[in-house]
Amino acid sequence: MTYSKKIQSLLKREKIKLYDLIEVSSKNFKVKGYLMPRTEGDPNTLVLKLENGYNIGIKPDSVKRLGSMKREKLPKIKFAKDPKKKNVVLLAAGGTIASRIDYRTGAVKPAITPEEILSFTPRINDVANISIKILFQMLSECMTPHHWALIAKGVRDAINEGADGVVVLHGTDTLGYSAAYLSFALQNLPIPVVFVGAQRSPDRASCDAHMNILCAVKAATSDIAEVMVCMHEDLNDNSCALHQGNRVRKCHTSRRDAFKSIGVKPFARVKYPSLELEILRNDYARVDKTRKLIFKNKVCDKVAIIKTFPGLKSDIIKSLIKNKYQGLVIEGTGLGHFPIKSYDKFSKENEENFMALKRFAKRGIIFMASQTIWGRINMNVYETGRDLVNIGVLGNLLDMIPETAYVKLVWALGNSKTLEDAKKLMSTNIAGEFTERSLF
Amino acid sequence: MTYSKKIQSLLKREKIKLYDLIEVSSKNFKVKGYLMPRTEGDPNTLVLKLENGYNIGIKPDSVKRLGSMKREKLPKIKFAKDPKKKNVVLLAAGGTIASRIDYRTGAVKPAITPEEILSFTPRINDVANISIKILFQMLSECMTPHHWALIAKGVRDAINEGADGVVVLHGTDTLGYSAAYLSFALQNLPIPVVFVGAQRSPDRASCDAHMNILCAVKAATSDIAEVMVCMHEDLNDNSCALHQGNRVRKCHTSRRDAFKSIGVKPFARVKYPSLELEILRNDYARVDKTRKLIFKNKVCDKVAIIKTFPGLKSDIIKSLIKNKYQGLVIEGTGLGHFPIKSYDKFSKENEENFMALKRFAKRGIIFMASQTIWGRINMNVYETGRDLVNIGVLGNLLDMIPETAYVKLVWALGNSKTLEDAKKLMSTNIAGEFTERSLF
Numbered sequence: 001m002t003y004s005k006k007i008q009s010l011l012k013r014e015k016i017k018l019y020d021l022i023e024v025s026s027k028n029f030k031v032k033g034y035l036m037p038r039t040e041g042d043p044n045t046l047v048l049k050l051e052n053g054y055n056i057g058i059k060p061d062s063v064k065r066l067g068s069m070k071r072e073k074l075p076k077i078k079f080a081k082d083p084k085k086k087n088v089v090l091l092a093a094g095g096t097i098a099s100r101i102d103y104r105t106g107a108v109k110p111a112i113t114p115e116e117i118l119s120f121t122p123r124i125n126d127v128a129n130i131s132i133k134i135l136f137q138m139l140s141e142c143m144t145p146h147h148w149a150l151i152a153k154g155v156r157d158a159i160n161e162g163a164d165g166v167v168v169l170h171g172t173d174t175l176g177y178s179a180a181y182l183s184f185a186l187q188n189l190p191i192p193v194v195f196v197g198a199q200r201s202p203d204r205a206s207c208d209a210h211m212n213i214l215c216a217v218k219a220a221t222s223d224i225a226e227v228m229v230c231m232h233e234d235l236n237d238n239s240c241a242l243h244q245g246n247r248v249r250k251c252h253t254s255r256r257d258a259f260k261s262i263g264v265k266p267f268a269r270v271k272y273p274s275l276e277l278e279i280l281r282n283d284y285a286r287v288d289k290t291r292k293l294i295f296k297n298k299v300c301d302k303v304a305i306i307k308t309f310p311g312l313k314s315d316i317i318k319s320l321i322k323n324k325y326q327g328l329v330i331e332g333t334g335l336g337h338f339p340i341k342s343y344d345k346f347s348k349e350n351e352e353n354f355m356a357l358k359r360f361a362k363r364g365i366i367f368m369a370s371q372t373i374w375g376r377i378n379m380n381v382y383e384t385g386r387d388l389v390n391i392g393v394l395g396n397l398l399d400m401i402p403e404t405a406y407v408k409l410v411w412a413l414g415n416s417k418t419l420e421d422a423k424k425l426m427s428t429n430i431a432g433e434f435t436e437r438s439l440f
Numbered sequence: 441m442t443y444s445k446k447i448q449s450l451l452k453r454e455k456i457k458l459y460d461l462i463e464v465s466s467k468n469f470k471v472k473g474y475l476m477p478r479t480e481g482d483p484n485t486l487v488l489k490l491e492n493g494y495n496i497g498i499k500p501d502s503v504k505r506l507g508s509m510k511r512e513k514l515p516k517i518k519f520a521k522d523p524k525k526k527n528v529v530l531l532a533a534g535g536t537i538a539s540r541i542d543y544r545t546g547a548v549k550p551a552i553t554p555e556e557i558l559s560f561t562p563r564i565n566d567v568a569n570i571s572i573k574i575l576f577q578m579l580s581e582c583m584t585p586h587h588w589a590l591i592a593k594g595v596r597d598a599i600n601e602g603a604d605g606v607v608v609l610h611g612t613d614t615l616g617y618s619a620a621y622l623s624f625a626l627q628n629l630p631i632p633v634v635f636v637g638a639q640r641s642p643d644r645a646s647c648d649a650h651m652n653i654l655c656a657v658k659a660a661t662s663d664i665a666e667v668m669v670c671m672h673e674d675l676n677d678n679s680c681a682l683h684q685g686n687r688v689r690k691c692h693t694s695r696r697d698a699f700k701s702i703g704v705k706p707f708a709r710v711k712y713p714s715l716e717l718e719i720l721r722n723d724y725a726r727v728d729k730t731r732k733l734i735f736k737n738k739v740c741d742k743v744a745i746i747k748t749f750p751g752l753k754s755d756i757i758k759s760l761i762k763n764k765y766q767g768l769v770i771e772g773t774g775l776g777h778f779p780i781k782s783y784d785k786f787s788k789e790n791e792e793n794f795m796a797l798k799r800f801a802k803r804g805i806i807f808m809a810s811q812t813i814w815g816r817i818n819m820n821v822y823e824t825g826r827d828l829v830n831i832g833v834l835g836n837l838l839d840m841i842p843e844t845a846y847v848k849l850v851w852a853l854g855n856s857k858t859l860e861d862a863k864k865l866m867s868t869n870i871a872g873e874f875t876e877r878s879l880f
Contacts, residue, residue, distance in 0.1 A: 136784065139824055141777035145751045146786035173773035174750050201821075253775045253815030304756065307747045307771065309846055310614050311584045316744065319759030331747065333613035335693045337581035344576065346586035373813075375693030381641075384579055406749055 004043040007060075011035075014063050021066045024048060024058050031058065032066065081129045086164035086221045088128040090117065090213075091154045093147070093178070094138040095171025097198035097209045117169070121210050124217045127275065128165070133158075140171025140178075140197075145299035145410045148181035152297040155186060155193055159293055165192045165220025167213070172197035172250055172258065175229060179245030180407040183227040183431035187294040191287055194219045195229045195245065199256045208232055208256040215240035215270035222277055224267055225285040227431070232256040233269055239278075241266040246404045246433040249373065262373060263399050263435060283432070300413035303327035305406040307371055308338050314352035321360050326419075327409040328366045331402045336368040336377040336395050337384050354387070361392035365419055367409060367426060368395045369402035396427055398434040408433060444483040447500075451475075454505050461506045464488060464498050471498065472506065521569045526604035526661045528568040530557065530653075531594045533587070533618070534578040535611025537638040537649045557609070561650045564657045567715065568605070573598075580611025580618075580637075585739035585850045588621035592737040595626060595633055599733055605632045605660025607653070612637035612690055612698065615669060619685030620847040623667040623871035627734040631727055634659045635669045635685065639696045648672055648696045655680035655710035662717055664707055665725040667871070672696040673709055679718075681706040686844045686873040689813065702814060702841050703875060723872070740853035743767035745846040747811055748778050754792035761800050766859075767849040768806045771842045776808040776817040776835050777824050794827070801832035805859055807849060807866060808835045809842035836867055838874040848873060 003011070016022055016035060023032050024046060033048030033056070045057040092098045098117065117132060124130055135154050136147065151168060158166045170178055179195045186193065196216035198209035208231075216230040219242050227245035234257045243261045252258035268279045302325045306316060320328060332338050340354035341347070360366055368377055368388070379385030379395035389395055397405050408426060416422035443451070456462055456475060463472050464486060473488030473496070485497040557572060564570055575594050576587065591608060598606045610618055619635045626633065636656035638649035648671075656670040659682050667685035674697045683701045692698035708719045742765045746756060760768060772778050780794035781787070800806055808817055808828070819825030819835035829835055837845050848866060856862035 138783040138787065139777070139781065139822060141748070141773045141824060142779045142781045142783060142787050142790050143750045144779070144786050144789070148750070150786075173777055177750050250774065250812050251814055253810050253812050253817065255815065258812065258815070301751055301753075303751070305747060305749050307745060308581070309745050309843070310581075310588070310617050311739075311741055311743070311850065313741075313763075315759055315763045316756065319755055323753075323755045333581045334690065337579070337613055339582045339584070341579065341582045343578040343582060346584050346590075347578065347582050349584070350582050370693050372690050372693050372698065374691055375695065375698070377693065382579060384581060403749070410751065 002043065003038050003046070007044060007046065010060065010063060014065050016063060016065045020068055022048070023064045023066055024060045025063070026058060026061045031056070086128045087162065088130055088165045088167060088217050088220045089158040089161075089163045090130060090132045090167045090169060090217075091151065091158065092117070092132065092134045092137070092169045093140075093151055093171075094136060094143075095140050095169060095175075095197050096201050097169045097171075097196065097213070098137065117213070121213045124214055127214070127217045128221050130217070139173070140175060141173040143171075143174055143178065145181070145301055145414075148178050148407075149185070149297040149299055151178055152182055152185040152295070155182065156293065156295050156297075159191060163191065164289075165194070165217075165222075167216045167220050168193065168195045169213070170195050170197050172199055172231075176248050176250055176259070177403055177407050179227055179229050179248065180404040180433070181411060183246040183433065184408055184411045185295065185297045186227065187296070187430060188291055189225045189227065189285065190289050190291040190293060192220045192222055192224050193227045193245075194242070195227070197231065199232075199254060199258055206256070211237055211272055212240060215272060215275065218270050218275045218277065219268075222268070223287050225287045225291070226267060228267060229259055230270070231259040233266075237272055239269045239271050242268045242270065244432060246407075246431055247401060249401060249403060262401050264432075296411070296415045298414035299410050300326055301410070303329070303406065303410045303413060305329040305331060305402060307331040308333055310339065312339055312353065313349050314356040317353065317356035317360060321356065325360075326364045327413050327422075328360060328364060329402060329406045329409055330366060330368050330393070331371045332368050333371060335381055335385060336370055336379045336388075337382065338368075338388060338393075340387060341384050354391070357388070357393060358391040365409065365413070365422060365426075366393045367397055367405055368393055369397055369400060369405040371402065373401060375399065394423065394426070400434045404433050442483065443478050443486070447484060447486065450500065450503060454503050456503060456505045460508055462488070463504045463506055464500045465503070466498060466501045471496070526568045527602065528570055528605045528607060528657050528660045529598040529601075529603045530570060530572045530607045530609060530657075531591065531598065532557070532572065532574045532577070532609045533580075533591055533611075534576060534583075535580050535609065535615075535637050536641050537609045537611075537636065537653070557653070561653045564654055567654070567657045568661050570657070579613070580615060581613040583611075583614055583618070585621070585741055585854075588618050588847075589625070589737040589739055591618060592622055592625040592735070595622065596733065596735050596737075599631060603631065604729075605634065605657075605662075607656045607660050608633065608635045609653070610635050610637050612639055612671075616688050616690055616699070617843055617847050619667055619669050619688065620844040620873070621851060623686040623873065624848055624851045625735065625737045626667065627736070627870060628731055629665045629667065629725065630729050630731040630733060632660045632662055632664050633667045633685075634682070635667070637671065639672075639694060639698055646696070651677055651712055652680060655712060655715065658710050658715045658717065659708070662708070663727045665727045665731070666707060668707060669699055670710070671699040673706075677712055679709045679711050682708045682710065684872060686847075686871055687841060689841060689843060703839050704872075736851070736855040738854035739850050740766055741850070743769070743846065743850045743853060745769040745771060745842060747771040748773055750779065752779055752793065753789050754796040757793065757796035757800060761796065765800075766804045767853050767862075768800060768804060769842060769846045769849055770806060770808050770833070771811045772808050773811060775821055775825060776810055776819045776828075777822065778808075778828060778833075780827060781824050794831070797828070797833060798831040805849065805853070805862060805866075806833045807837055807845055808833055809837055809840060809845040811842065813841060815839065834863065834866070840874045844873050
């Protein structure tokens with residue numbers, strides 16, 4: 001979609017091209033901004049990107065060209081290494097936190113240099129000696145388990161090179177999945193590993209990148225040798241929460257406090273701007289740089305997670321069997337249920353679901369989690385739960401959240417020689433991924 | 441799995457059969473209960489169902505038979521019709537709320553008579569004249585869209601027969617899906633329609649069925665002519681919340697207050713035991729028995745909901761195309777994203793995802809919702825979102841929750857002649873399923 005002929009001739013007359021800086025006048029106001037393409041809506045309305053990063057639509061009376069867009073240059077800052085400070089490695093793995101506006105499309109693109117990260121958060125150098133390594137640059141929704149393995153390797157290398165803490169800059173969309181993976185791939189962790197992201201891009205006034213990174217670097221110098229996620233605790237700028245990496249979930253599309261611990265408290269909070277650490281739980285491993293890391297970063301990419309819904313038919317499971325999937329996590333309903341029983345002509349297809357699951361379980365592994373997100377699996381209460389257990393669907397993940405169940409199965413199948421070994425790994429509490437008793 | 445030979449011979453000696461009432465003695469205590477089959481765990485441990493409905497495992501020193509199990513008979517109670525009271529129809533559609541322990545397997549089965557419902561909640565007759573109709577008896581995870589259509593028809597019939605309010609007894613696993621469907625199938629509703637369930641079965645001391653039904657009947661006599669869900673508001677027995685039927689979700693496997701309104705407040709609360717109604721919002725339709733119901737209860741059963749995850753491959757979407765699905769709701773990440781872009785050899789498969797979605801969108805409808813559950817879709821912020829919009833993935837469901845998006849697409853495709861008509865229905869706010877501005 002493009003602008004109307006009327007708008008196009010107006011722009012042509014003023015020699016204005018897309019992405020030029022222009023001034024638009026209408027009856028009551030004037031506004032400056034960059035001309036954006038029209039992707040939807042009224043073709044007679046101009047779309048301008050304002051300096052604060054927001055887009056607005058305006059019906060113009062007149063327009064004037066002010067100049068072309070220049071990519072802002074940030075000053076290069078160099079930091080001296082202070083032997084009294086801890087050494088924290090920042091690993092950049094893409095995402096909004098390491099991104100800029102793409103002035104070609106007006107959308108946010110992952111691309112940033114180490115200098116840029118340091119220049120928009122210079123205070124991190126007061127907290128620790130910082131070094132930065134770019135692992136890859138991509139939007140986190142496009143990451144795969146192989147990228148988790150690369151992040152794990154990056155953290156292991158940093159540990160081997162003597163880092164006191166590692167911060168992973170990551171897109172928020174799948175940040176919880178990656179953090180969960182590292183909690184399994186890096187066992188016996190000697191130092192803190194802190195994932196951090198930003199919900200608002202750096203071109204917006206409400207950007208949370210600066211505060212989140214600063215709190216994450218602080219967390220990386222703490223005594224908590226766990227895989228953590230550091231994000232805004234609430235809508236105020238007073239603290240970041242340090243969530244347990246495998247029990248945290250992005251629970252809002254846009255809020256800065258989108259990440260919530262599920263069924264447990266966060267390990268701690270970092271207050272802002274004081275950067276004071278307030279411990280909220282005591283069941284964490286303490287930093288011990290002599291502790292020997294156990295490193296298992298293989299993955300199995302024949303694993304899927306399927307959400308059940310009323311009307312689910314067997315074709316989906318059958319396609320997984322046909323394509324030789326080895327692992328399946330069901331995001332079932334309630335205590336861990338799946339539509340498998342026929343009561344009437346309308347529910348006859350459920351019998352096919354039952355047979356398909358039975359076939360899958362004969363040569364692969366099926367684990368049950370719940371789409372309720374909160375609460376514990378219990379497949380012994382209802383008859384359909386028991387029927388599922390009888391054909392081999394495993395219901396012993398307790399309160400493991402569905403996303404972590406998927407990640408752990410990718411990891412367990414990748415790092416086991418037999419299905420039985422993978423089942424044993426799944427049933428072992430490796431990094432607090434299930435709890436003896438849910439808090440909520 | 442069965443008991444060990446040792447246990448079996450002990451039971452045989454005492455002439456004890458499965459489901460008999462027995463007394464088990466061990467070193468420190470004696471306990472009475474019904475002998476249950478061993479389905480998992482240590483075969484030397486007896487499983488007893490106690491009177492409170494819980495199962496326990498005991499290693500027995502000695503056992504004694506006390507008797508056989510008798511199915512408890514409930515007294516039949518008849519109620520007189522009072523012309524001063526409103527007439528409320530209870531439609532039973534299965535679930536825990538209308539269930540009993542199955543003494544064959546020890547699991548909960550859906551099966552109850554109208555007399556039983558009345559006898560365990562006799563006080564409902566003080567609130568309204570009650571009549572009961574059994575629509576079907578099944579566990580709600582096995583229901584399909586065709587069952588939603590049956591419930592809609594049952595409610596329409598009750599309205600045509602002059603009911604002042606309808607209460608639908610329903611299993612909690614998929615209760616939110618069914619309530620959402622009725623909010624679309626029954627437009628211009630003249631009276632309240634209240635879904636109610638129970639999280640704990642009637643054989644347990646903590647059963648919430650009694651209080652929930654009583655509050656639901658009260659809600660059915662109110663002035664709120666909307667499709668609602670009535671469940672415990674918190675862990676106290678002080679109130680039930682009346683949630684908007686298409687913005688509510690089961691958010692815990694077992695808690696009695698598992699149902700939460702997403703992004704909106706509940707319409708009202710019913711206090712317990714006073715049954716006083718406290719209104720929390722004013723944007724509801726008032727009861728008007730002259731209002732003409734619009735009834736559209738068709739469904740399309742070629743719709744699926746797919747949750748995205750890192751490592752998702754195109755075979756799942758391709759199988760939907762092959763099986764001629766017409767509608768797809770993507771439970772994407774963040775603001776509405778899907779793994780479609782390749783950055784390196786590990787993410788090459790994402791290009792296949794993109795092509796598969798493009799093919800699906802050419803002959804079907806794809807809508808985007810978010811697995812974050814809370815928050816609004818916005819596919820214009822990131823480049824992958826824009827790429828999806830360009831191939832026809834529709835991102836205009838705003839803050840509609842994924843389950844409601846699925847239900848509405850089943851309904852919209854079922855009640856439209858063309859795909860374009862279905863898209864229009866999806867974009868029309870029919871029953872408050874999306875909001876202009878999210879509360880949370």
